[in-house]
Structure formats: C-alpha cells, structure tokens
Amino acid sequence: MKLNKTLVAAAVTATFALGANAQAGTLDDVKAKGHVQCGVSQGLPGFSNQDDDGNWTGLDVDLCRAVAAAALGDASAVKFSPLSAKERFTALSSGEIDILSRNTTWTMTRDTQLGLNFAGVNYYDGQGMMVPSSLGVTSAKELDGANICTNTGTTTELNITDYFRANDMSFQLVAFEKADEVVAAYNTGRCDVYTTDRSGLAAQRLKLENPDGHTVLPEIISKEPLGPVVRQGDDQWFNIVKWVHNAMVNAEEMGVTSANAEEMAGSDNPNIKRLLGTEGNFGESLGLSADWAMQAIKQVGNYGESYERNVGPNTPLKLARGANALWTDGGLMYAPPIR
Amino acid sequence: MANRNNAGIGRLIYDQKFRSIFFQVLVAVALIAFVAWIADNTLSNIDAQEKKKGFGFLEDTAGFQILNTLGTAITDYTPGVSTYWDVFVTGVANTLVVAFLGVIAATAIGFVMGIFRLSNNAILKGFSTVYVEVLRNVPLLLQLFFWYFFVLRAMPDARSRIQLWGEEVGINITGLYAPAPQPQEGFGWVWLALAVAVVGGILFSNYAKKLQAETGKQLPVLWTQVGLIIGLPLITYWVMGSPLEWEYPTFNETGPIFKRGFGDTGLVLIPEMIAVWLALSLYTASFIAEIVRAGIMAVPKGQSEASSALGLKPNVALRMVIIPQAMRVIVPPLTSQYLNLTKNSSLSVAIAYPDVVSVFAGTALNQVGQEIEMVFMMMMVYLTVSLSTSIFMNWFNGRIKLVER
Numbered sequence: 110m111k112l113n114k115t116l117v118a119a120a121v122t123a124t125f126a127l128g129a130n131a132q133a134g135t136l137d138d139v140k141a142k143g144h145v146q147c148g149v150s151q152g153l154p155g156f157s158n159q160d161d162d163g164n165w166t167g168l169d170v171d172l173c174r175a176v177a178a179a180a181l182g183d184a185s186a187v188k189f190s191p192l193s194a195k196e197r198f199t200a201l202s203s204g205e206i207d208i209l210s211r212n213t214t215w216t217m218t219r220d221t222q223l224g225l226n227f228a229g230v231n232y233y234d235g236q237g238m239m240v241p242s243s244l245g246v247t248s249a250k251e252l253d254g255a256n257i258c259t260n261t262g263t264t265t266e267l268n269i270t271d272y273f274r275a276n277d278m279s280f281q282l283v284a285f286e287k288a289d290e291v292v293a294a295y296n297t298g299r300c301d302v303y304t305t306d307r308s309g310l311a312a313q314r315l316k317l318e319n320p321d322g323h324t325v326l327p328e329i330i331s332k333e334p335l336g337p338v339v340r341q342g343d344d345q346w347f348n349i350v351k352w353v354h355n356a357m358v359n360a361e362e363m364g365v366t367s368a369n370a371e372e373m374a375g376s377d378n379p380n381i382k383r384l385l386g387t388e389g390n391f392g393e394s395l396g397l398s399a400d401w402a403m404q405a406i407k408q409v410g411n412y413g414e415s416y417e418r419n420v421g422p423n424t425p426l427k428l429a430r431g432a433n434a435l436w437t438d439g440g441l442m443y444a445p446p447i448r
Numbered sequence: 449m450a451n452r453n454n455a456g457i458g459r460l461i462y463d464q465k466f467r468s469i470f471f472q473v474l475v476a477v478a479l480i481a482f483v484a485w486i487a488d489n490t491l492s493n494i495d496a497q498e499k500k501k502g503f504g505f506l507e508d509t510a511g512f513q514i515l516n517t518l519g520t521a522i523t524d525y526t527p528g529v530s531t532y533w534d535v536f537v538t539g540v541a542n543t544l545v546v547a548f549l550g551v552i553a554a555t556a557i558g559f560v561m562g563i564f565r566l567s568n569n570a571i572l573k574g575f576s577t578v579y580v581e582v583l584r585n586v587p588l589l590l591q592l593f594f595w596y597f598f599v600l601r602a603m604p605d606a607r608s609r610i611q612l613w614g615e616e617v618g619i620n621i622t623g624l625y626a627p628a629p630q631p632q633e634g635f636g637w638v639w640l641a642l643a644v645a646v647v648g649g650i651l652f653s654n655y656a657k658k659l660q661a662e663t664g665k666q667l668p669v670l671w672t673q674v675g676l677i678i679g680l681p682l683i684t685y686w687v688m689g690s691p692l693e694w695e696y697p698t699f700n701e702t703g704p705i706f707k708r709g710f711g712d713t714g715l716v717l718i719p720e721m722i723a724v725w726l727a728l729s730l731y732t733a734s735f736i737a738e739i740v741r742a743g744i745m746a747v748p749k750g751q752s753e754a755s756s757a758l759g760l761k762p763n764v765a766l767r768m769v770i771i772p773q774a775m776r777v778i779v780p781p782l783t784s785q786y787l788n789l790t791k792n793s794s795l796s797v798a799i800a801y802p803d804v805v806s807v808f809a810g811t812a813l814n815q816v817g818q819e820i821e822m823v824f825m826m827m828m829v830y831l832t833v834s835l836s837t838s839i840f841m842n843w844f845n846g847r848i849k850l851v852e853r
C-alpha cells in the first residue's frame with residue numbers, strides 16, 4: 110500500500126511531471142493558478158508549523174508569503190505542501206511545488222547535482238546534539254558508543270558520521286522518516302542523543318515530555334546555511350525568490366517595517382524609494398509590478414520582524430539573533446543592494 | 449484476395465480483419481510515441497536541470513552510517529568505504545529478511561487462528577474472531593507504530609537489561625542479544641550433510657509410497673526423515689570436530705556512560721526489526737486466518753463423514769483428507785498475502801528499520817538525487833521478489849492440486 114504510494118507517486122511524478130515540461134516559466138504558472146505552492150516541513154515550530162486554526166506560520170512560511178505578495182500582490186495566496194526531508198527534493202524537481210522553504214541546508218552537492226538552485230540563506234545554522242541532562246554528559250567527545258536518532262534524507266546523517274569517524278568514536282544511527290517519530294523514539298530512550306540543526310533542536314525539544322530535562326551540547330559539528338530552493342533552469346523565478354529575500358533583509362537594514370512601509374515610500378532616501386518602487390522600476394526586470402517589495406514588506410514584514418515573531422528571544426524557541434543579525438550588528442545577514 | 453485488391457482502399461475499411469489490425473497498430477504506434485515523448489521530455493528536463501544520468505553513482509562511496517543489521521553484516525558496511533551499491537544490497541537484504549520471517553510467522557499464526565475460528569471451543573473461537581476483526585481493520589502503519597513504541601516502552605533502558613537466559617541471552621531497549629554462531633573451517637560439510645539428508649528424505653518417501661501402493665506395507669516416513677535431517681548433520685558436525693564457535697554478547701556494568709550496556713558482540717535483533725516483524729506477521733495473519741477458514745469450509749462435510757465411516761481417526765482425517773483438499777482453495781489467495789506482506793515491508797522506514805526504501809530510496813536518494821534510476825531499481829527489487837514468490841507458489845499449487853484418477 111505504502112509502496113504504491115511512495116514508489117508509484119515518486120515514479121509517476123518523476124517521469125510524468127519531469128516529462129511534462131516542468132521547466133516552463135514558474136512565474137507564469139503561478140499567475141495562472143493564482144497561488145504559490147510552497148513546500149514546508151511537517152511541523153517545525155518557528156520555521157513552518159500549523160497553528161490550532163490550521164494557519165501556517167514560521168520564518169520559512171513568511172518567505173513564501175512574501176514571494177506570493179510580491180508576485181501576486183496577496184500574501185495569503187500560498188498553498189502549503191508538508192514534506193518529509195526524504196521527499197522534499199523530488200517534490201521540487203517534479204514540479205509539485207514552486208518553492209521549497211523547509212529548513213534546507215545549502216550544500217554543494219544539492220546545488221550542483223540535484224538540479225536545484227538555492228536562492229539565499231534565511232537562517233545560518235549548524236548541527237548540534239541534545240542529550241537527556243540526567244546522563245551527565247557535557248561534551249560531544251564523550252559520546253563514544255552512543256545511540257543517535259535523526260531524520261532520513263538530511264545532511265545530518267553524513268555530518269554525524271563524519272564527526273564520529275574524525276574523532277574515532279563508534280555509534281549507532283537510528284534514522285526515521287518523520288521528525289515526530291524521532292522525538293517519540295528519543296522520548297522513550299531508544300537513543301541517547303538527538304542530532305539535527307540547532308534551530309531544529311530548539312523547536313523539537315518543545316515537543317518533548319520534559320523540555321527542560323535536556324541539554325544541547327556545546328559542539329557545533331557543521332555549517333547549515335538554511336534557505337529557499339527552486340528548480341534549476343528557471344532564472345526568472347530564481348531571481349524573484351532571491352530578491353524577495355534580499356528585499357526583506359535590506360528593508361530591515363533601512364528601517365522599513367510592515368507598519369511604516371507606506372509612509373517610507375515617500376522618504377527622501379533613494380535607496381528606500383528604489384526598494385519600495387517609488388523610484389525606478391525594479392519589479393519590471395523580475396516580471397513583477399513596481400511595488401513587488403512594498404507588498405512583501407507591507408504584508409509580511411522585514412527580515413527582523415519575521416525573525417522576532419517566529420524564532421526570536423520572545424518566542425518559545427528563544428533563539429538569539431547571533432549569526433543571523435544584520436552585518437551592521439556583527440551578524441552575517443548582508444543583502445546585495447537594490448540598484 | 450485478388451477480388452479485394454481490385455476493390456481498392458475503400459473496400460478495405462469494411463474488412464473486419466484489416467480494421468482490427470489497423471486500429472491495433474494505430475494504438476501501438478500512439479502508445480510508443482507517447483512513451484517516447486515522455487522519455488524525451490524527461491531526458492531534456494534532466495539536462496536542463498544539469499542533473500547526472502546513468503548508474504555510475506553506484507560506484508561512489510557512501511558516507512553515512514546505517515543501523516547494524518543482517519544487511520550491514522553481509523556487506524560489511526563501513527561509511528566512507530562502502531559504495532552506494534553496498535547500500536542497495538544492505539537494504540535489499542534487510543527487506544528480504546523481514547519479508548521471509550514475516551511470511552513464516554504469518555502463515556503459522558494464520559493457520560492456527562483460522563482453525564480456531566472453526567473450533568467448537570467458545571473461547572478459542574471468540575479469541576480468534578476478535579483477533580481477526582481487530583487486526584485486519586486497523587491500518588498497518590498504526591499497528592507498526594503501536595508495536596514499535598509498545599516494544600520500546602516495555603524495555604529497560606540501554607544501560608540495564610532483562611536476562612532471558614543467564615549471560616547468554618538478554619534484552620533491553622537497544623535490542624535482543626544472543627550468541628552469534630561463527631562457522632569455522634569444515635562447517636561446509638555440515639551444510640552438505642543437511643543437503644544429503646533432505647534429498648535422502650525425499651527419495652525415501654517416494655520409495656515408501658511405492659512400497660505402500662504395491663504391498664500395502666507402511667514405513668515410518670516422517671520419523672525417518674526427521675532422523676535423517678537432524679542426525680546426519682549432527683554426526684558430521686561431531687566427526688568434523690565441532691567446527692562452530694559462538695560469539696557471546698557482552699554486557700558492561702561500569703565504564704563511561706555510553707560504553708555501559710550491551711557491547712558490539714553477539715547477534716542482535718534491533719527493536720525496529722522486531723516491531724516490523726510483529727506488525728507485518730500479525731496483520732497478514734488476520735487475512736490468512738480468513739483464507740484458511742474459507743478453505744476448510746469449502747471442503748464438503750461429506751468428506752469428513754466418509755472418512756470416519758472408513759474408520760479414520762479425526763486427526764488423520766484432518767491431515768490426510770480435509771487439509772489436502774482445503775489447500776487447493778487456500779494456496780492461490782495465500783500467494784497474494786505473501787506478496788502484500790513483502791510490499792508492505794516498505795512501511796519500515798517510518799520506524800527507522802533500514803530496509804531498501806529507507807536506506808536507498810531515502811538516504812541515498814537524497815545524496816545522489818537520481819530519482820528515476822533509483823526508483824527504477826526499487827521497483828525492480830519488489831518486482832523480482834514478487835515474481836519469484838508467485839513462481840514458487842504456482843509450482844507449489846501445481847503439486848498439491850487434485851490428481852484425478
């Protein structure tokens with residue numbers, strides 16, 4: 110049964126959708142169907158998660174909403190496809206979704222061999238490890254012999270193997286298809302360690318029986334730049350996603366927020382005017398209207414607003430800006446200028 | 449013939465034979481063109497995305513760890529050394545082993561439950577009815593989760609154990625540990641002796657049948673066969689100087705925290721495998737029970753009455769008269785259940801059992817990204833397994849079918 114579902118779906122989408130010209134302009138497709146189809150996680154609080162009313166929220170969700178606002182003028186014109194880590198790239202390359210915005214790490218293999226393009230980084234992360242505090246472990250170097258749980262089809266499987274090989278330690282890797290089963294198995298004690306992106310640990314620990322009884326070890330064993338992904342071969346759509354993200358970062362840098370965007374459009378600062386479409390027409394080169402970024406910021410907010418709302422210190426995830434602060438504040442968020 | 453030629457194209461359309469061939473050719477050409485179009489589009493889209501094609505990736509090394517199972521033991525899987533082909537073989541071996549164990553357990557449980565359902569004992573009958581109705585009506589995926597988390601919750605943690613048999617056999621949340629047989633030089637002879645015993649057993653039973661047909665004399669066939677199959681290998685084993693050693697599981701009470709608990713030695717059945725095996729066999733057994741019940745009920749009552757009139761004891765009647773006839777009804781649908789079980793084993797990935805779908809269509813596919821090639825290999829695995837099962841069961845069916853005299 111499941112075989113039918115996974116394999117036949119994969120085979121059919123792979124042959125059929127790859128077969129039918131999936132390369133055709135994604136923007137035209139999106140305009141014709143009136144919404145952006147956005148691939149997200151199956152529920153990672155702060156990044157992409159459904160609230161009690163069924164609304165999707167999160168940092169990754171906001172990016173899709175901003176793209177919809179820029180392309181269609183309506184941030185709510187998004188439909189979400191919850192995907193497991195394992196199925197996400199097939200869903201994108203087969204054309205089932207228009208953007209993959211699902212805490213996905215930008216790696217060279219994925220960028221160059223899977224037929225995908227990464228449109229930027231909306232969260233700079235690294236892989237971490239979490240253990241029950243009762244084990245009294247304080248460093249990853251003490252993990253020799255541990256049982257470790259993670260998700261299949263993620264970067265984490267390779268990273269953790271590399272780390273243990275490099276440190277000449279042994280371990281067992283228990284890899285589940287879905288994140289909820291990882292949490293459940295870790296809860297029962299099947300594994301001593303839960304490894305994934307540190308942001309993912311912050312989110313998943315909220316689902317544990319006793320969130321405070323667990324320690325995230327200090328070691329960060331990899332670089333996990335997470336960002337939105339599109340299919341390779343459609344430069345226009347690639348540019349749109351890339352520049353919507355850049356616009357959100359630039360807006361934060363220039364102090365443009367969802368609340369003051371209308372007002373700032375009349376500002377004397379030419380940088381702000383170009384961003385908000387009152388000087389020049391930067392939307393045109395993307396195939397969009399002049400107010401593309403204005404709509405994205407007005408309806409969704411700038412990067413900082415989205416960060417604070419979804420994952421920042423005042424949310425349950427309590428993630429400090431750290432590496433994700435603007436470059437002007439000593440962070441890595443640096444967007445090329447709109448000019 | 450000549451007539452028709454003279455009549456020209458117009459008449460041809462009214463020729464039924466020509467028309468049917470014409471349309472068949474038309475459909476075939478359209479189908480081929482359609483497939484070619486899809487294939488061409490697929491290839492050009494893969495090129496547009498600048499993806500790799502072909503099976504060269506199978507030689508690349510895979511850098512990720514796989515949970516220790518029979519599969520990893522067979523390929524001696526080592527991250528950074530083993531290739532994607534090894535990953536594939538590891539996954540296939542893991543799939544085959546649960547499918548095989550599942551078929552055996554499901555058949556045994558299914559037959560028992562099916563016979564219970566026809567029993568006159570109200571408790572047995574009630575139990576088997578509840579069993580069948582509950583298990584076949586709850587989705588398999590839920591049962592898989594149920595058994596997995598039930599098994600996990602029931603077990604002591606990784607640094608404790610329940611001793612099932614002294615130091616030799618123990619269990620905790622990381623698995624069931626038992627001594628692992630390590631065949632030494634000369635053990636091959638024991639296998640050979642077993643093969644000889646099986647062939648000998650078959651020859652003996654043929655001889656006994658012939659003897660009975662000719663003279664009416666009965667030989668103790670079953671006992672001779674059992675004696676041969678157990679005795680011959682045992683004697684060989686002893687003659688060869690016991691060429692089998694056992695690797696015992698170890699258990700550390702002290703040391704660094706993650707080195708406590710069971711060590712790497714011995715044979716281990718991981719909880720993922722136990723849960724997949726339980727769920728698949730219990731679920732499939734509920735369908736097999738119904739098939740067995742239907743099969744037995746399909747044998748007319750007159751058959752058992754006639755048997756007792758001939759003076760056969762009830763259990764002999766069941767064994768010699770009822771079951772052989774019921775088998776003819778049971779075997780064909782039983783085959784589909786075996787096929788279902790094998791295909792359903794692909795649900796394993798949900799609970800981290802490293803079957804072929806999990807390690808190859810999951811982890812490896814995400815590293816390599818060649819969906820078409822890899823999904824194709826996946827389908828070939830299931831196709832091959834299913835076809836072999838069908839062929840075997842058809843052969844079996846042919847052997848047991850009614851011989852008209």
Ligand SMILES: N[C@@H](CCC(=O)N[C@@H](CS)C(=O)NCC(=O)O)C(=O)O
Pocket residue numbers: 150151152153192193194212213214260262263264265287288289305306308309310313333335
């Ligand atoms: N960033 C890594 C890991 C991404 C990943 O799948 N993380 C898991 C654990 S945090 C997750 O998102 N789970 C949520 C879900 O599957 O819905 C990658 O791109 O491979």
